Amino acid sequence: xxxxxxxxxxxxxxxxxxxxxxxxxxxxxxxxxxxxxxxxxxxxxxxxxxxxxxxxxxxxxxxxxxxxxxxxxxxxxxxxxxxxxxxxxxxxxxxxxxxxxxxxxxxxxxxxxxxxxxxxxxxxxxxxxxxxxxxxxxxxxxxxxxxxxxxxxxxxxxxxxxxxxxxxxxxxxxxxxxxxxxxxxxxxxxxxxxxxxxxxxxxxxxxxxxxxxxxxxxxxxxxxxxxxxxxxxxxxxxxxxxxxxxxxxxxxxxxxxxxxxxxxxxxxxxxxxxx
Amino acid sequence: xxxxxxxxxxxxxxxxxxxxxxxxxxxxxxxxxxxxxxxxxxxxxxxxxxxxxxxxxxxxxxxxxxxxxxxxxxxxxxxxxxxxxxxxxxxxxxxxxxxxxxxxxxxxxxxxxxxxxxxxxxxxxxxxxxxxxxxxxxxxxxxxxxxxxxxxxxxxxxxxxxxxxxxxxxxxxxxxxxxxxxxxxxxxxxxxxxxxxxxxxxxxxxxxxxxxxxxxxxxxxxxxxxxxxxxxxxxxxxxxxxxxxxxxxxxxxxxxxxxxxxxxxxxxxxxxxxxxxxxxxxxxxxxxxxxxxxxxxxxxxxxxxxxxxxxxxxxxxxxxxxxxxxxxxxxxxxxxxxxxxxxxxxxxxxxxxxxxxxxxxxxxxxxxxxxxxxxxxxx
Amino acid sequence: xxxxxxxxxxxxxxxxxxxxxxxxxxxxxxxxxxxxxxxxxxxxxxxxxxxxxxxxxxxxxxxxxxxxxxxxxxxxxxxxxxxxxxxxxxxxxxxxxxxxxxxxxxxxxxxxxxxxxxxxxxxxxxxxxxxxxxxxxxxxxxxxxxxxxxxxxxxxxxxxxxxxxxxxxxxxxxxxxxxxxxxx
Numbered sequence: 001x002x003x004x005x006x007x008x009x010x011x012x013x014x015x016x017x018x019x020x021x022x023x024x025x026x027x028x029x030x031x032x033x034x035x036x037x038x039x040x041x042x043x044x045x046x047x048x049x050x051x052x053x054x055x056x057x058x059x060x061x062x063x064x065x066x067x068x069x070x071x072x073x074x075x076x077x078x079x080x081x082x083x084x085x086x087x088x089x090x091x092x093x094x095x096x097x098x099x100x101x102x103x104x105x106x107x108x109x110x111x112x113x114x115x116x117x118x119x120x121x122x123x124x125x126x127x128x129x130x131x132x133x134x135x136x137x138x139x140x141x142x143x144x145x146x147x148x149x150x151x152x153x154x155x156x157x158x159x160x161x162x163x164x165x166x167x168x169x170x171x172x173x174x175x176x177x178x179x180x181x182x183x184x185x186x187x188x189x190x191x192x193x194x195x196x197x198x199x200x201x202x203x204x205x206x207x208x209x210x211x212x213x214x215x216x217x218x219x220x221x222x223x224x225x226x227x228x229x230x231x232x233x234x235x236x237x238x239x240x241x242x243x244x245x246x247x248x249x250x251x252x253x254x255x256x257x258x259x260x261x262x263x264x265x266x267x268x269x270x271x272x273x274x275x
Numbered sequence: 276x277x278x279x280x281x282x283x284x285x286x287x288x289x290x291x292x293x294x295x296x297x298x299x300x301x302x303x304x305x306x307x308x309x310x311x312x313x314x315x316x317x318x319x320x321x322x323x324x325x326x327x328x329x330x331x332x333x334x335x336x337x338x339x340x341x342x343x344x345x346x347x348x349x350x351x352x353x354x355x356x357x358x359x360x361x362x363x364x365x366x367x368x369x370x371x372x373x374x375x376x377x378x379x380x381x382x383x384x385x386x387x388x389x390x391x392x393x394x395x396x397x398x399x400x401x402x403x404x405x406x407x408x409x410x411x412x413x414x415x416x417x418x419x420x421x422x423x424x425x426x427x428x429x430x431x432x433x434x435x436x437x438x439x440x441x442x443x444x445x446x447x448x449x450x451x452x453x454x455x456x457x458x459x460x461x462x463x464x465x466x467x468x469x470x471x472x473x474x475x476x477x478x479x480x481x482x483x484x485x486x487x488x489x490x491x492x493x494x495x496x497x498x499x500x501x502x503x504x505x506x507x508x509x510x511x512x513x514x515x516x517x518x519x520x521x522x523x524x525x526x527x528x529x530x531x532x533x534x535x536x537x538x539x540x541x542x543x544x545x546x547x548x549x550x551x552x553x554x555x556x557x558x559x560x561x562x563x564x565x566x567x568x569x570x571x572x573x574x575x576x577x578x579x580x581x582x583x584x585x586x587x588x589x590x591x592x593x594x595x596x597x598x599x600x601x602x603x604x605x606x607x608x609x610x611x612x613x614x615x616x617x618x619x620x621x622x623x624x625x626x627x628x629x630x631x632x633x634x635x636x637x638x639x640x641x642x643x644x645x646x647x648x649x650x651x652x653x654x
Numbered sequence: 655x656x657x658x659x660x661x662x663x664x665x666x667x668x669x670x671x672x673x674x675x676x677x678x679x680x681x682x683x684x685x686x687x688x689x690x691x692x693x694x695x696x697x698x699x700x701x702x703x704x705x706x707x708x709x710x711x712x713x714x715x716x717x718x719x720x721x722x723x724x725x726x727x728x729x730x731x732x733x734x735x736x737x738x739x740x741x742x743x744x745x746x747x748x749x750x751x752x753x754x755x756x757x758x759x760x761x762x763x764x765x766x767x768x769x770x771x772x773x774x775x776x777x778x779x780x781x782x783x784x785x786x787x788x789x790x791x792x793x794x795x796x797x798x799x800x801x802x803x804x805x806x807x808x809x810x811x812x813x814x815x816x817x818x819x820x821x822x823x824x825x826x827x828x829x830x831x832x833x834x835x836x837x838x
Contacts, residue, residue, distance in 0.1 A: 011501075014512065044497045049341075052504075060501055060512060065494035067344065068503035069337070070367055076301075076334040080341025080349070081494060083325050084299050088345070088495050106337075109330035262325065270320035281679050281689065391694075447718060451692040452675065454682045558718060565716035641717050 006033035009043055011063045018057055022208070022216025024175035024201035024223075025122055029058050031178065031199075032091070032120065035186035046089045049078040051103060053095035054129045054203075055122040072103030075110045078117050086116070086259040089189065096123045100136040100156050111165035111194055115258035118188045118195045121158060124203035132206030143210040159250050162196035169195035171249040175202055176224035180247060187249065193257050200227065200245065277458045284422040284448040287455055288378055289314030291426035292350055294460050296467070297376070298324035299349040301338030303331055303357060306390040307446045308380040311352035332360035336377065340364060343373050344502070346493030348430055348467075352378035355388060358397055359404065365439050366405035369527065371502045372481065372491070374433035374468055378426070378442045380449040381557075383636050392636030393446035395557055398612040401441045402586050408524060410531035412538070413441040413586040417560045419453040425583070431466040432538060436530055437488050443585060445608070447558035447638055471498060480511045481523075487530035532587055540583035541592060545571065549578030551652055552596050554617050555606040556582050559639050563606055566644035575652050585613075593620025602651055604629045606644055656687075657715075658797050660708040661723040661740070662787070663733030667704075669784030670729065672810060674706035676788050680806035681710045685798035690715045703732050710797050725795045727787050728754055729769065746794050750783065765794065765837075767829055773822065782822035785811075789826015793834065800827055 010033070019025045036046065046064040050056040052071035059066035065088070069077045074092050082090040099107050099121045110117065126144060127133040134144035134151045137158065141150045162170045169191040173181035181199060188195035202208070202219035213219045226244045228236070233246035269275070282290070288311050292300075300315035316326045325342070329335040336351045343349040353361055358379045368375050383389030384396045397404075401413040412432050416422040425442055433440040469490040471478045480500045482489045489509075492498030505513040506520045514520065542560075545567060546552055555563035560581040570577035580596055580603075582589060593616075596603065603626060605614045610632050618628050631647045633639055660677060662670040671693050682689035693706035707720045722742045728734040728749040734757055741747050741763060749757060750769035757764060767790060773782040785807060792803040803823060811819040 044499060045495055047494050060503070064499055065344075066499075066501045067341075068501070068505070070363055070504060073333060073337050073364070076329060076337025077341035077344075079327070079329070079334075080299070080301055080338035080343075081345055082341075083327055083338065084342035084347045084349075085345040085493075085495055105330050106334055109334070266326075267320045267323060270317075279683055281675070281682050281691070447692070451690050451718065452678060453690055453715075454688065561716045561718050564714075568716075638719055640719065640721070 003034050003037060005037040006030055009033045009036060009063055011061055014061050017061055019054060020205045022202060022204040022219060023054065024124070024199075024220070025054055025058065027175045027178070028120070028122055028181070028199050028201060029061065031181045031185050033062075034182055035189055038186055039189060041089055041189075045087065046091065047078075047081050048091045048093065049074045049081065050093040051095065051098040052129075053098050053127065054124075055093050055095040055098065058093045072098050072101065073106060074098070075103060075106040075117070075119065079110060079113070079115055082115055082117055083259055083262070090117045091189065092117055092119045094119060094121050095128075096121060096125060096137040097127045097135040100158065100161070104136070108161070108165035111162050111167035111196065113258045114166060114168055114193045114255050116192055116194070118191075118197065120185070120188070120197045120199065122201045123158065123198050124201040124207060126203050126207040128203045128206045132210060142207070144207075145210070158196070158198040163251055167196045168193035168251065168253050168255045169249070170251045171196070172198045172200070172245065172247045174200035174223040174227045174247055176220050177227060177247065184249060187252065191252060193255060277456050279454055279456055281452050282419055282455050283310065283450055283452050284416070284419050284444055285310035285380065285450065286314055287419050287423045288352070288426045288442070288444075289318050290457060291423045292376070292430070293318050293322060294463055294465075295348065295427045295430035296465055297348045297350050297430060298322065299339060299342035299347040300324070300326045300351065301329055301342065301349070302335040302351045302353065303329055305332070305354045305357040307382055307449055308352045308354045308357075308378065310449075311378055315350075332357040333363060336361045336364040336375070339375050340368055340371070340373050343375050344494050348374070348434065350376040350378065352380070354380045354390075355382045355384045355397060356386065358400060362400075362404040366407060366409070367504050368439035369405065369409045369411070370504050372437040372489070372527075373439075373502070374437055374491070375439045376426070376429045376433050376442065377439055378444065381443060381445045383634065389636045391446070393558065393608060393638060394634060394636065395445055395559065395608040395612070396634065397443060398585065398607070398609060401443055408528070410528050411441060411586050412436070412438060412531060412584070413443050414540070415443045415556045415583060415585045416448060417557055417581065419448065419451070420455045421583070422448060423455050423457065427463055427465070428538070431464070434468040435466045435488070436534065437468065437491055438531065441586075443557070445557050475499065479509045481507065481509045483509065483526060487526055487533070535584075535587050538584055539589060539592075541589060542579070542581040542583060544579040546578035546580060546596060546600070548576055549600050550576040551602045551604055551648060552578045552580050552600045553604045553606055553644065553648070554580050554582075554593075554613065556585060556613070559606055559608055562639055562641045563644055565641035566648060569641065569645050570648045573649070575648060577648055588616045588620075590616070590620040593617055594624065597621040597624040597626035600626055602627045602629055604631060604647060604651060606631045606639055606647070608633055608639060610634050656710075656712045658710040658724045658795065659720040659722070660710070660725040660791065660795065661720055661737060662706045662708075662727040663737045664704055664727070664729030665732065666702055668729050669781070670704055670727070671706045673784040673788050674708050676785075676803070676806045676810050677791060678708045679809060680792070680798050680802040681708070684802035684805045687712055687798070688715050690718055692718070703730075703736060705733075705737070725791060727791060729783060729787065730754065731756060748787065748790050748794060765833055767833065772825055772829065776822055776825060777818055782818060785819045785822035786826040789823040790830040792823075793827050793830035
């Protein structure tokens with residue numbers, strides 16, 4: 001998977017990154033850059049936006065038009081950027097708390113609008129940067145700094161949420177299965193419309209330590225063991241599915257993209273004086 | 276050729292925004308500002324502009340800021356509770372130095388308050404609504420014609436100083452129709468943001484080599500740069516080094532304060548020989564204009580000072596008045612938001628500050644102001 | 655110095671905001687006076703008591719609200735009950751006698767017209783009551799000419815309804831003139 005070209009897209013003077021040893025964010029970032037390289041995108045024409053949290057630091061390392069915004073609201077900025085200049089490739093990187101707690105409303109509406117943005121959620125099941133508080137994807141009974149007796153809140157299923165809200169490309173990968181992650185990210189960027197990519201990430205520092213997986217490899221093993229292909233998942237019984245999650249592309253469909261719809265249905269009509 | 280039209284404050288804000296070159300609106304409907312969103316939804320497409328109704332107030336301004344980074348002149352509009360929600364991103368625009376215009380049509384508060392009744396309840400929210408030390412520009416029109424003028428100026432200031440600019444109107448000015456003169460677009464002075472002249476390799480988004488306001492490149496034209504809401508250095512990347520942070524904070528302040536004289540807009544009427552000067556703004560100032568005329572007929576030497584640039588506050592102008600007037604009567608549709616600033620302005624002089632304020636949804640009438648003028652003048 | 659305060663009252667849906675806008679444009683754009691026109695916000699869509707004000711002045715307008723009217727239009731009983739006491743001693747109140755049944759018939763300031771009936775006679779519906787009112791108020795108020803009013807109507811109504819609207823305004827002119835003559 002090593003690809004020398006990814007350095008062309010990095011602000012190498014900003015390295016080393018701030019992420020902890022064992023954190024998967026760097027692995028996902030590399031996959032993103034391999035996808036961009038494979039698609040031969042012009043880095044002058046890519047805008048990468050993020051919110052607040054560990055994932056939020058990603059754009060800072062990328063030699064593109066980058067914006068580190070507010071917690072949970074990155075999709076609102078991304079929407080403005082894409083809508084105002086549809087020629088840009090817009091990629092929005094969010095964490096699980098970012099996208100689904102404080103930014104949950106922005107997330108479902110971006111799915112509904114089907115604006116051509118690729119949203120990548122680095123899901124490490126925890127608020128890493130602020131000290132290990134439980135997030136909307138923390139599993140039930142897992143420990144977190146704000147769940148010292150174990151978490152009682154059921155987590156979101158990001159894939160189901162995104163599909164229900166109308167995203168036209170929805171996929172899940174994990175930081176262990178690199179080939180699949182590469183394929184998903186590349187396809188997501190190519191997809192015309194709102195693409196949601198959830199990558200199961202790892203946070204040994206904040207999640208692992210509290211949940212008997214303090215060694216980095218333990219957390220990678222954790223996601224690796226839980227990930228099953230969609231095909232296999234469909235053949236599994238409810239009991240077999242317990243504690244696992246399906247990975248792959250769940251939906252890749254074509255629906256009228258927002259910017260194009262506005263151009264055709266609003267701007268052109270107004271030019272013709274129609275209503 | 277100039278055209279005279281009968282228009283409301285909200286309608287004219289739309290017209291002025293288009294003349295100023297606005298090509299993007301992101302917002303969320305809220306009474307009593309919704310006509311601006313409705314008007315922009317109609318007016319933008321014919322000029323190839325984009326209108327988007329977002330899922331909430333925060334998203335509306337977020338989209339507008341994003342659009343601004345692609346080079347678009349961008350705006351949003353709201354009212355009281357929506358303005359509260361937008362504060363997070365007003366702070367972001369301050370920190371990222373991203374031009375944007377926010378129209379806030381003031382209504383009664385706190386909370387849902389009185390959606391369809393006027394107030395001047397957001398004077399302090401405009402100043403200090405977002406967290407952290409910052410300066411902000413806020414303009415307050417007292418007529419439909421002035422709403423037109425100040426909307427264009429709001430865009431000009433936003434572009435010139437790379438700042439969010441707030442147009443603070445009220446429900447009365449927003450909804451009443453008056454005559455406005457609208458000239459051809461080329462008869463107005465329109466300011467566009469400075470673009471960089473250096474090569475992309477040498478571009479820094481917060482470079483102050485050429486002054487306090489660094490040129491801003493649009494996304495997508497080869498200038499790859501980074502913006503963050505974190506404190507940052509001239510390159511745009513985060514820093515928490517005290518000396519660099521201090522430099523940033525000072526520049527964000529000074530680019531507004533040190534240029535304030537360029538937009539020190541106010542109106543004075545019969546102030547020179549006045550014993551009592553009424554301090555009033557927005558719709559309230561209209562009532563005050565009548566009241567001081569009536570007071571003069573009763574041989575009370577009354578005058579009016581009307582701030583048009585509300586923020587940064589013109590303490591010097593107040594101090595100057597305080598040297599000649601015996602009293603300043605602050606009249607506002609709130610319980611004393613401008614009062615404290617006037618008191619700061621007169622501090623150390625013999626001038627006394629009196630107050631007439633209301634926050635019950637009613638416009639303060641000329642009669643009420645005249646009665647107060649009589650009362651404090653001991654007539 | 656001339657200042658006139660006109661208030662139009664009725665129920666939402668009777669078109670009084672459009673009528674107020676026409677009066678304001680007649681005075682402001684065509685007669686060259688200063689005007690401020692405002693209305694209750696949001697009531698029109700909900701069918702409740704609706705109010706629209708027009709202030710006309712040959713000088714600058716500082717007082718943005720009407721305390722008592724020089725000219726008051728009441729198209730509903732509710733509007734009459736609500737606003738009748740906000741009429742100046744020398745003011746005039748124009749009412750639609752079809753909807754305002756209960757009013758002080760002895761008050762010399764009150765001018766009753768069968769406005770909605772006139773509209774039905776003209777077009778088989780009440781939708782022109784507002785423009786008939788514009789015609790009546792133009793004559794009774796005398797702040798601007800009939801020609802100014804007609805121009806303002808032309809600017810503000812949809813082209814395909816222009817003829818009927820102009821007829822309605824003219825009907826208002828005629829009935830008002832007849833009534834004023836009789837009252838002299």
